[in-house]
Every structure is written in C-alpha cells, then in structure tokens.
Amino acid sequence: MxxxxxxxxxxxxxxxxxxxxxxxxxxxxxxxxxxxxxxxxxxxxxxxxxxxxxxxxxxxxxxxxxxxxxxxxxxxxxxxxxxxxxxxxxxxxxxxxxxxxxxxxxxxxxxxxxxxxxxxxxILGLTGLTAHISLDKIADLKKGETLLVSGASGAVGSTVGQIGKIKGCRVVGIAGSDEKLTLMKDKFGFDEGINYKTTKNMNEAVAKACPNGVDVYYDNVGGEILDAAMNNINKNGRVINCGAISLYNETGPQTGPRYEGIFVKKTVLMQGFLVRDHVKEFGPATQQLLEWLNDGKLTYxxxxxxxxxxxxxxxxxxxxxxxxxxxxxxxx
Amino acid sequence: MxxxxxxxxxxxxxxxxxxxxxxxxxxxxxxxxxxxxxxxxxxxxxxxxxxxxxxxxxxxxxxxxxxxxxxxxxxxxxxxxxxxxxxxxxxxxxxxxxxxxxxxxxxxxxxxxxxxxxxxxxILGLTGLTAHISLDKIADLKKGETLLVSGASGAVGSTVGQIGKIKGCRVVGIAGSDEKLTLMKDKFGFDEGINYKTTKNMNEAVAKACPNGVDVYYDNVGGEILDAAMNNINKNGRVINCGAISLYNETGPQTGPRYEGIFVKKTVLMQGFLVRDHVKEFGPATQQLLEWLNDGKLTYxxxxxxxxxxxxxxxxxxxxxxxxxxxxxxxx
CATH class of the missing domain: 3.90.180.10 (Medium-chain alcohol dehydrogenases, catalytic domain)
Structure with missing residues (x-):
C-alpha cells in the first residue's frame, strides 16, 4: 500500500x-x-x-x-x-x-x-535560484554597500547573505535566536546579526548594525521588520520582497506605517520576486551556484x-x- | 523698494x-x-x-x-x-x-x-520632465496596458495621461471634481475618470474603470487612493511614487494596509522618483516634449x-x- x-x-x-x-x-x-x-x-x-x-x-x-x-x-x-x-x-x-x-x-x-x-x-534548487536571480535582477549590489537580510539563517536568507559577501557588501542578518546569529556569522560569514525576538526597538537595532544605512533590504518576513528597514533605508535603496512569513497566518487585514513619503524622498525601489517567473535563467544561475559551491564561496x-x-x-x-x-x- | x-x-x-x-x-x-x-x-x-x-x-x-x-x-x-x-x-x-x-x-x-x-x-519644465522621464525609466508602458493616474488633472498627472495615450494605453484618471474629470477627458484624452470626492468605494470604482486591472499606477497623492490602486494591481504591475500630497500636511505617523503580500504575489515594482536625480536627461527629454507639443500630441x-x-x-x-x-x- x-x-x-x-x-x-x-x-x-x-x-x-x-x-x-x-x-x-x-x-x-x-x-x-x-x-x-x-x-x-x-x-x-x-x-x-x-x-x-x-x-x-x-x-x-x-x-x-x-x-x-x-x-x-x-x-x-x-x-x-x-x-x-x-x-x-x-x-x-x-x-x-x-x-x-x-x-x-x-x-x-x-x-x-x-x-x-x-x-x-x-542551494541548487528554488531557494538558491531565488537568492541569486532576485539579487541579480533587482538589487544590483555594489561593493561597499550595506545589505540587510531577514530570515537570515533560512535557506534563502543565508544564500543571499553569502552572495552579498561575494559582491563585497557589508551584510547584516536578522534572525530569531542567538544560535541562528552564531550560525550566520560563523558559517555564512555575515558581518553582524540582530535577534529580533530579544530586541525591543528594531529601528534602533538596525540603525546601530547599519551605521551607513541600508542600501538593500532583502525581505523574507514583512511586517515590523520591514518597517525597521524602511526607516533606515538610504537614498536609492532597493527592497526585494521575497516573502512575508510574518503575515501568512494572519486572517484579517494587516496595517502598518505608510511608506509613500519614504519612497519619494529616498527614491526607493521595492519589488516582489517569484522565482518561477524566471525559468529561462535557471540553467546559467544553477551553474553559477554550483561554481560558487565548488569554490567554497557558498555553503548551506x-x-x-x-x-x-x-x-x-x-x-x-x-x-x-x-x-x-x-x-x-x-x-x- | x-x-x-x-x-x-x-x-x-x-x-x-x-x-x-x-x-x-x-x-x-x-x-x-x-x-x-x-x-x-x-x-x-x-x-x-x-x-x-x-x-x-x-x-x-x-x-x-x-x-x-x-x-x-x-x-x-x-x-x-x-x-x-x-x-x-x-x-x-x-x-x-x-x-x-x-x-x-x-x-x-x-x-x-x-x-x-x-x-x-x-509642460517644458520640471513637471513635464517628471512625467516623461519617470514613465520612461520606471513604467515601460506597453500598448494596450491600463495606466491609472491620480492627481490626473494636475500638471504632472495630465501630462502622464497624455503620454499614456501616445503609447497606446487605456488611461484612467482620478481627480476631485466633475469639472476636472471633464477637462481630463475632453482636453487631455483620458478614457475614463473617477471623482474620488463623490466615490464611496474607491476599490470598486477603480475595478469598474479598469476592467483589465491596473498595469501601471502613477501616484501623485498616496493614501487611500494608492490602496485602491494596489488592490487592483495586475501581475508585474508598476507603481511610480511621484508625490503623496494627501500626506504632506499630516503631523503624526500615518498607517494603512500592508502591501507585502501583494508585492510578492503580483511581483509588483514600486519606485519613488525625483526629477532632480535625472538632470542628464533633461536636454533630450525637453526636446521630446517640445516635439509632442508642436505636433499637437501634448497640451497643457x-x-x-x-x-x-x-x-x-x-x-x-x-x-x-x-x-x-x-x-x-x-x-x-
């Protein structure tokens, strides 16, 4: 049977x-x-x-x-x-x-x-492809920029952070336990970590961990962590909406701060990403991921x-x- | 003196x-x-x-x-x-x-x-340049798409709508009086208009005026009109944040619905625009505007x-x- x-x-x-x-x-x-x-x-x-x-x-x-x-x-x-x-x-x-x-x-x-x-x-499937293709299409990471990642010890987040390091960025990760923070830094090479469960004021924590502001925020969670990123976003900042796990189980309408003013003043770009829209790039992207993996630049x-x-x-x-x-x- | x-x-x-x-x-x-x-x-x-x-x-x-x-x-x-x-x-x-x-x-x-x-x-100054350069850089308007514009009888909005018609789009404008709606349609060639001051349910009004959904929303106002646009946005929709006049005089923090879920599901792109960031394009953009003006394709x-x-x-x-x-x- x-x-x-x-x-x-x-x-x-x-x-x-x-x-x-x-x-x-x-x-x-x-x-x-x-x-x-x-x-x-x-x-x-x-x-x-x-x-x-x-x-x-x-x-x-x-x-x-x-x-x-x-x-x-x-x-x-x-x-x-x-x-x-x-x-x-x-x-x-x-x-x-x-x-x-x-x-x-x-x-x-x-x-x-x-x-x-x-x-x-x-790393060689949809999660690795999501990280690599979305950063490539939307973020256009530049050396020396600050990349903030939520869900940072997760499958997508940990790959995003490592690609950020490959591109020469300062990478700050947000996760929900000190054990995950240690993993991010020791295994994935993140520069800094924020434990959102033990942090009272996320705005201040992001500001402290990102003294030059946030150039790219990679969002896997949505909600109040996105708010903290938006409050610290730099001019010409980019936000990739890859997921919003903090809202997935919510049953009613969710409210939060309005970002219109920040979008205009800081000329922010925010874009949602679904890897299935980019099937044509899976071949070369998988090759790139495999190369980084074999070169020891990526781990998972x-x-x-x-x-x-x-x-x-x-x-x-x-x-x-x-x-x-x-x-x-x-x-x- | x-x-x-x-x-x-x-x-x-x-x-x-x-x-x-x-x-x-x-x-x-x-x-x-x-x-x-x-x-x-x-x-x-x-x-x-x-x-x-x-x-x-x-x-x-x-x-x-x-x-x-x-x-x-x-x-x-x-x-x-x-x-x-x-x-x-x-x-x-x-x-x-x-x-x-x-x-x-x-x-x-x-x-x-x-x-x-x-x-x-x-039309030949910052307002015309704002309309033309932002549409060119962010919206990538395609023939047959639906373009929704707020502040539509204003200086930027009326130019945006006319460029939308030049590009072959269905153009729907939102403004605050029936007189403005008439102006939009008769003078600027908009296909449809919504008077937000006499409309009770903006979500429904946008859905009715945009039966194929909203491909590009050009936002000059922010607030609840942005919400209605987001609730009707199509897959791969683009939102240009050009202004948020509805919030400029507000003194406290503003709240509204969270859009994270829509961003991901619909892979929406939203981007703020400040024309002063694009000074290098002013020359050719002014020429284009002057050409359209002299050809009778643009009026103001x-x-x-x-x-x-x-x-x-x-x-x-x-x-x-x-x-x-x-x-x-x-x-x-």
Missing part, C-alpha cells in the same frame, strides 16, 4: 496537524511512457501556506481531500519512458505520496555526484527530518522557526 | 497665510559679472511644503526669516554678465523677490517664441494667478485642489 497526505481542512490562521489527513491507496503501476517514482527528499516551504487558501494567486490553490504537492527529489524505480533509467534521481513538483507515476513532464534529472541530493531542493545548512509521516509537522515547524536553513524531509 | 516673501513659521499641519511674511528691502544692484532679474512667473509646487519642515531631505529645508524659493521665469533687466543680454528670459531656482541679482549660475535661457514663457515652468492647462502678493495664497490653494494644471503666479 502507498501512503498519501491530503489537505483535509483549509487552515484558519496557523495550520495544525488536524488540517492534514494520512490515507492509503494501491501502489500505482506505470503505463507505457511513464515512470514509477519513489519520493526520497520532500521540500517543505512557507509559500505552501498560500496554496492552502481558496484564493486565486500566482499558483493554483490545493484542492480539499487531494494530495498536497511540493518539490520532491525522487528515485526512478521502474521506467517505461526512454528518457529515464531505473536508478535516476529527478526533481519535480510532485505529490505528497511515497510512490507515484509520472509521464516525465516537468521532471529534471539531478546528479548526486556533483552535490548531495537534498542540495537540489535548496539544512534541517533534515526523517520519515514520510513527519512531513506535516516539518511544515508546521517552519512557522515556529525550528529549521536552520532548508527544511527537508528524508524518506528511506 | 523690493518686495520679498519670507518663511515666518514652520507650519504645523496645513500651512496658513500667517506662516509667510512680506517685507521690503532696497532694490539690489548687480555687480560685475552679475545680472539683475525681475521675476515674471513664479512656480508654486506641493513639494515646497516639505522644505518648510526642519528635517533633512533630498533638498535643504527653508530657513526661518529667509526668502522662500521656487522655479521662477525672470527677465534680465540689467546685465553685467556677457552670457546674458537685457531682455533675455531665464529659468532658475530663485528667491521669492520681485527683483534679485544672480551671478548666472543655474540659470537657463528660455525662448518665448517656441512656447509661452509659463510653459517652461510646466495652467492656473495663472496675478500678482506677487498672491504667491502664498496660490501655494495654499494647491492643497485645496483649486488649481487646474500647473499653478503659476504672474508678476507684471
């Missing part, structure tokens, strides 16, 4: 384990042209929360009582498709099932010799949780900040 | 006549290398409100008990400078004085045969107030929306 995870309820506010349902089906059989895939590494990501709402967005909502989906590294266990051999590993937007069949569309082979398989969900951390049955809990833990770097569930 | 207008008080909230003081001095005498200028057309602009605050900004604050300044078209009445002849007209950032001397720095000659002198304060309206003594009231009237197009004070 084949295990599956369905969306049982659309969460109201913070998702809970009871919003997910485990069920079983007959193990599927691949037809002509199809492959049978066994899930090996499942990516859990904050943006999936958005797909649990029944609203139009950049990606279709999940259906109730249907399997959830995310990026998964799977092994080809049976192949009736000449493009794939048994034993190949592929990366694709796949269902939360132990086994599933695919006609091969949208699957990309990954090479476990060049990097670890889970890296293709993180990941939190690997064991077992298919723990996928929902791993997802919930994202909103508690329990991951360090990319959160991945490994299935044996 | 020479009349002067000084800043007497820094306004608290909305400026008042009592914040200005009229005084007199001896008529100045030009020295070697200097010219004596007589003010002919004085530009009054919302951004001057910002210079009345004692805070660092993109331009120095006005000093208390010193003359205010703005763009002025002046006549050279005496010249001890070989670059200028008596009878020349010049445009410069000059003091609110009937007569003043200048060493010629920062003065640009203007040709009253090519366009009316007051046009050099509007102006509210001309008579008399040096009415400069402060003309400035105050900007915040009541009493001007149609560029507000200029003519001095005989």
């Amino acid at each position: 084949n295990q599956i995870i369905l969306l049982k309820n659309r969460p109201d506010g913070k998702p809970q384990l009871s919003d997910f349902e485990f069920t079983k089906e007959e193990k599927p059989q691949p037809q002509d042209g199809e492959v049978l895939l066994k899930s090996k590494y499942v990516s859990v990501d904050p943006y999936l929360r958005g797909r649990m709402r029944d609203v139009a967005s950049y990606i279709d909502p999940f259906e109730l009582n249907e399997p959830l989906q995310s990026n998964i590294i799977a092994e080809v266990v049976t192949s009736n498709n000449s493009n794939f051999n048994e034993g190949d590993f592929v990366n694709g937007m796949l269902k939360w099932k132990e086994f599933q069949v695919s006609d091969g569309k949208g699957l990309n082979k990954v090479d476990g010799d060049k990097a670890s398989l889970s890296a293709y969900l993180g 951390s990941e939190t690997i949780v064991d077992g298919f049955e723990n996928i929902p809990q791993a997802f919930l833990d994202l909103f508690e900040g329990k991951n360090k770097g990319k959160m991945v569930v490994q299935i044996y | 020479n009349q002067i207008i000084l800043l007497k008080n820094r306004p608290d909230g909305k400026p008042q006549l009592s914040d200005f003081e009229f005084t007199k001095e001896e008529k100045p005498q030009p020295q070697d290398g200097e010219v004596l200028l007589k003010s002919k057309y004085v530009s009054v602009d919302p951004y001057l409100r910002g210079r009345m605050r004692d805070v660092a900004s993109y331009i120095d604050p006005f000093e208390l008990n010193e003359p205010l300044q703005s763009n002025i078209i002046a006549e050279v009445v005496t010249s001890n400078n070989s670059n200028f002849n008596e009878g020349d007209f010049v445009n410069g950032m000059l003091k609110w004085k009937e007569f003043q001397v200048s060493d010629g720095k920062g003065l640009n000659k203007v040709d009253g045969d090519k366009a009316s002198l007051s046009a050099y304060l509007g 309206s102006e509210t001309i107030v008579d008399g040096f003594e009415n400069i402060p009231q003309a400035f105050l009237d900007l915040f009541e929306g009493k001007n149609k197009g560029k507000m200029v004070v003519q001095i005989y």
